[in-house]
Amino acid sequence: MADTLTTAALTLKDIAREAGVSLATVDRVLHNRPGVRPDTVRRVREAIERNSFQPHVAAAELARGRARRFAFVMPSGPNPFMQQIEAYLGEMSGWLSARRLNVEMVATDVFDASVLAASLEALSGDYDGVAVVALDHPTVRAAINDLVDAGTRVVTLVSDVPSSRRHHYVGIDNIAAGRTAGALVGRLVGGRSGKVAVVAGSQGLRDHAERIFGFNQVMASEFPDLSVLPVLEGRDEDERSEQLLARLLGRHADIVGLYNVGAGTQGVAQALNNKALSEAGRDKVVFVGHDVTALTRRLLLQGVMDAAISQNPGHEARAAVRVLLALARGEPILREQEKIRIDIVMRDNLP
Amino acid sequence: MADTLTTAALTLKDIAREAGVSLATVDRVLHNRPGVRPDTVRRVREAIERNSFQPHVAAAELARGRARRFAFVMPSGPNPFMQQIEAYLGEMSGWLSARRLNVEMVATDVFDASVLAASLEALSGDYDGVAVVALDHPTVRAAINDLVDAGTRVVTLVSDVPSSRRHHYVGIDNIAAGRTAGALVGRLVGGRSGKVAVVAGSQGLRDHAERIFGFNQVMASEFPDLSVLPVLEGRDEDERSEQLLARLLGRHADIVGLYNVGAGTQGVAQALNNKALSEAGRDKVVFVGHDVTALTRRLLLQGVMDAAISQNPGHEARAAVRVLLALARGEPILREQEKIRIDIVMRDNLP
DNA sequence: CTCAAAATGAGTTGCGTACCTCAAAACGCC
């Protein structure tokens, strides 16, 4: 009836006895310290395996004494999504200090490869772990690899550098996110045929490019009645996005759907709400965008926006910390837990 | 540039000095032990506040010695959703044993109030925390309250007993889940008018009843062109669900949408796939159901199912453990982290 | 076989807290 999921609590002493060596030797093996014969190492490792021994986290943490230092390297501009991540880190402060973890925010221009790389290099040696919103660029990749070589744990956050040797990526699969947006626009348009507009920050940004790729994939294969118009590059700025989109809406009377890939949501919404349009008796344009912010929340409730694709910023913040901590402790990572999901948020499941 | 989120590491000794008392007195205050004058208690509490002191989790954990025992009281039947929860708990076994946490599974008939209550009462005193998939019934409520009074931490899992004094509920808002299902069916039907079928396990189950309530709310207010047919009670059984639904589909040629509230998904899908129907040249029925399992995953990929409302079972399992642990340690709960979201899962964002 | 180098054993200290004991001091009551 009662089925236990955990094993008895062994200690290092038990392992030492099992392996027929002293505590000191087990300690050497456990921490990869030199001066142990390969054969002895094997014996100790086997004893650890055989008993599926887990060092007591609390004891290990207590014994090492020094606190751990983590750095979060984030964009300096006023980006609501990044501000949310910071806010959620702030909410964890009690959790962090109870574990003697120091988390520092480092603001930098993440869009300038050399500036970002310099910021990363500056952290070398001082930190146990670094989370970075990374630009995918050779210079940045090199800086990340340098950090890793220096023994610092590195996770990329939101935006990945797959070619680097970062230990982990905390963020969503942006191609799948684009596909999801495509499926939503297609389905919510509801059988009408017509054109679909796409507004992005820049196609040079890896995440935006990937989202557009996924979006087009789905539109082409599953919704032949909808044709996707060339991407508007709004640079994530409200004014520019509004102007570009307004012009496009004026030119094409049969736009039935809209995918806003990045920020600039305010401008996009404004262009859609334009009086001239509604007076022309047009159908509502299906509007799918990204992220749940105060603005998109309002737009969803008002019905201006139909769905938001979201990556939970709180989850990302906590996952980054947990992954860095697990890496530093040498604990396994709970992949399922740290995986960031693509959330579809509509009015009725607003978090 | 670098902004730290945590404070200096104080110890109990520092607090004792600050408050002008001895370590022993601080300890007494911290653990609500008797024998301290109210005035002294206040002085100590103030010193703790003033320095926002946090006991070192690792040290506390190490010092208390004994392992903690948690029990998960779950339905005994072969329910895939519950099996997933168990599986995810199994995946945590390393994490658990590194923290000297013992988690035991207790299978019982959660649909029989007196049996469930007896199972709960039997746990009294032996466990630090209990997570229970609870039936909302006065007898169960009393059993939960008894556990709480005995000092055991109790969280309800998946299904809540709001009137009890359980410390926390780990699960979704089922009314909102039903609303979300309604919005999805309504939107995905795409402007067609017709009838909508609803299949539930039983309207006597609190979560099913709440989902249906939310579903009807949205259908009535937002989709006047769709009329909801009386609920079919399939008792979460495949065969029964299939028969009931097949009969309904035969009677109403204009069914355009279907909401499956609980399990029995296999049967529902079979009824929809019936040859007789497809040969009649009917439109596809929009099918929205719950939970991502091997089956619903396949149905989504095949296009039989259009969307699944999901509560992440892995998240629920981990959240339950974390909440119990935080409660036992007297740590604050990260509400944002432990909140279970209503996930909308379509083919392209299948996890 | 010899001897230096490598491997190992034995032991210590300290991390911050929980939990306990015992003695001393402060207190309130008559």
Add this chain to the structure above:
DNA sequence: GGCGTTTTGAGGTACGCAACTCATTTTGAG
């Protein structure tokens, strides 16, 4: 003021591990 009671102080031990020292044993090269 004396008494018993309550409150407080002082101190110790234990938890499991990291990190270190130093002595001792084993090993392999010459």
